Amino acid sequence: MPELPEVETTVRDLRPHVEGRAFAAVHVEIPRMVHAPAPAEFVRALPGRSITMLQRHGKFIIFQLDHGALVAHLMMGGGFLWKQPGDEPTTYTRLTFGLDDGTELRFVNPRTLGGVWLVDEPGTVVGHLGPDALDAAFTLAYFAGKLSGRSAPIKPLLLDQGLVAGVGNIYCDEALWLAGLRPERKAGSLTSEEVGRLHAAVLEALQKGVRLRGTSFDTYVNPGGDKGEHQDQTNVFRREGKPCPRCGAIVQKIWFRGRGTHFCPNPACQA
Numbered sequence: 001m002p003e004l005p006e007v008e009t010t011v012r013d014l015r016p017h018v019e020g021r022a023f024a025a026v027h028v029e030i031p032r033m034v035h036a037p038a039p040a041e042f043v044r045a046l047p048g049r050s051i052t053m054l055q056r057h058g059k060f061i062i063f064q065l066d067h068g069a070l071v072a073h074l075m076m077g078g079g080f081l082w083k084q085p086g087d088e089p090t091t092y093t094r095l096t097f098g099l100d101d102g103t104e105l106r107f108v109n110p111r112t113l114g115g116v117w118l119v120d121e122p123g124t125v126v127g128h129l130g131p132d133a134l135d136a137a138f139t140l141a142y143f144a145g146k147l148s149g150r151s152a153p154i155k156p157l158l159l160d161q162g163l164v165a166g167v168g169n170i171y172c173d174e175a176l177w178l179a180g181l182r183p184e185r186k187a188g189s190l191t192s193e194e195v196g197r198l199h200a201a202v203l204e205a206l207q208k209g210v211r212l213r214g215t216s217f218d219t220y221v222n223p224g225g226d227k228g229e230h231q232d233q234t235n236v237f238r239r240e241g242k243p244c245p246r247c248g249a250i251v252q253k254i255w256f257r258g259r260g261t262h263f264c265p266n267p268a269c270q271a
């Protein structure tokens with residue numbers, strides 16, 4: 001699914017096209033993807049509102065408006081395409097947002113699990129999230145405090161959006177490999193040196209993803225309709241059966257707590 005780097009790429013690419021613009025007509029193909037308000041009210045209330053700033057928190061896109069905010073989440077793939085008037089229709093377009101310069105945003109979502117909210121205050125939707133993983137608020141001290149004494153394995157904690165927002169399965173496995181830590185290690189068993197390594201590895205894995213404009217193992221595409229490049233440059237994710245880039249042992253995939261989990265089995269490499 002789109003994680004922080006994919007959503008960050010989307011926001012960076014869309015920003016110059018949408019900030020300062022106003023919404024025009026909105027078309028909803030799948031009403032249940034409008035989570036708030038009711039779809040009829042949504043298409044009535046959004047046109048005319050202008051976009052003052054485009055932001056991101058974790059995997060959520062936030063259009064700050066002259067009043068209120070439009071919040072969007074892609075969930076399991078797809079993308080937010082920016083299109084010119086008269087461009088060819090795009091398969092799986094579920095919502096279409098006209099802009100006042102005639103261009104349009106297409107919310108493309110093959111599995112229809114994504115959605116949008118028009119709210120007075122974005123905190124209504126994203127208030128339950130922990131700090132964004134690339135925000136200054138995600139400090140080592142904060143992270144260490146959240147892991148301390150926990151008997152839970154480290155992987156599900158990294159995926160817990162209430163602890164840190166933006167990390168999903170791909171970047172979690174990559175960060176744990178970078179840090180040399182096994183996904184099932186109990187969080188409270190990590191030394192402070194290991195917690196420091198993991199914090200740095202989370203940032204490094206996500207920054208690499210942003211630099212490569214995201215991962216497109218799934219249907220994710222950026223606003224121009226192109227795939228990312230990170231899927232060709234992972235260390236362990238979807239590289240089971242191939243040599244570990246660090247030690248040469250064969251990368252394994254296991255199912256851990258319902259998630260496909262990739263790691264190097266050599267204890268000298270990931271322990």
Ligand SMILES: [Zn+2]
Pocket residue numbers: 244245246247248249264265266269270
């Ligand atoms: Zn290895």
